[in-house]
Amino acid sequence: MTIANFISFFRLMLSVGVIWGLRAQHFGWVSVMLGVSAVSDFLDGYLARRLGQVTQLGVLLDPLADKILVMAGLIYFAVYREISVWFVLSVFFRDISGLMGVLALGFFKKKAIVSSLMVGKISSGFNLGLIFFLCVNRLYPSLQGVISFFYGGAVIFVVASFCIYSVRWFRLFEGKE
Template sequence: MSQNDVVTPRVLTVPNLVSFVRLLLVPVFGWLIATGHDGWAVVVLAVSGASDWLDGVLARRLHQVSRLGQLLDPAADRLFILVTLIGLVWRGAVPWWLLAVLVARDVLLAGLLVRLARAGWGPPPVHLAGKAGTFALLYAFPLLLLGQWADPLGSVAFVVGWACALWGVGLYWFAGALYLVQARGLLRDRTATA
């Protein structure tokens, strides 16, 4: 978001509609991955990834950056990541530790958001590192799903998927550390002015 973007309290915006559709796709994706419809699951993930980019572009271009949109977009990302990971762990495509590492970061940040809210602060602005980590993870998961397919596609998708997943985890935690530093500064400033 640039400095010229004004955050509005509007609810009915085009970007918010895109985010609502993304949220509706989460259970569809969960059902597809649980029932072994991998091809359609990959399509839904691709649509979700494209719409993640689209809602941000539309919000800026149409000057429809809203508080609701700032909450919906990361919520849809987190839900897709969680449902995808649970599905991939359940199917044996990825080890459980990957789920644990990503959920631990989100639990840590959820506690941070509660602490900030109690001090009168909203969520910190999203960092580029967080967006890049989410982007890498949202690309890693369909590739890891395709990694279960026959060679040569399966082998290539597996290697590229794990490369994206490891980069995504690193960026995800790096962004988490940036949020902690930012929150610490906000909370210290609040204490100093109190």
């Protein structure tokens, strides 16, 4: 196992800790785990590229860890009506449509390297930031402006990333990319 894959696996395990922490309402610990997760998300990709250790496992593990972490946080805060269910469903739909695109490419034996785009990384950053500040707001309730900023950015970039990735999937499927 490469160091980058180990870090991605560690982040996947952090998602379990975040789910437990949210359920137990330990928002301080959850905030710390989200911060560590954000750093590890940057670090695993950087190390994989820098050390020439990009692997198929890492390509799957990295986004899986991100999606589990983000969906767990979004679902938690939707249950407590701090964010809307439609937003959580839109993130879920975007992620599922991406998975279906990968599966369709594989099913029709289209050869393509499916890497993440900057718009997807920005979207993940806004989602993670939103969850982080919702947790911190539970400890220090005065962050409505910051939360509104991250919520607005998350909505914009979920829509933008869905549109951009959809165009990309069609181009890949047609063999134009």
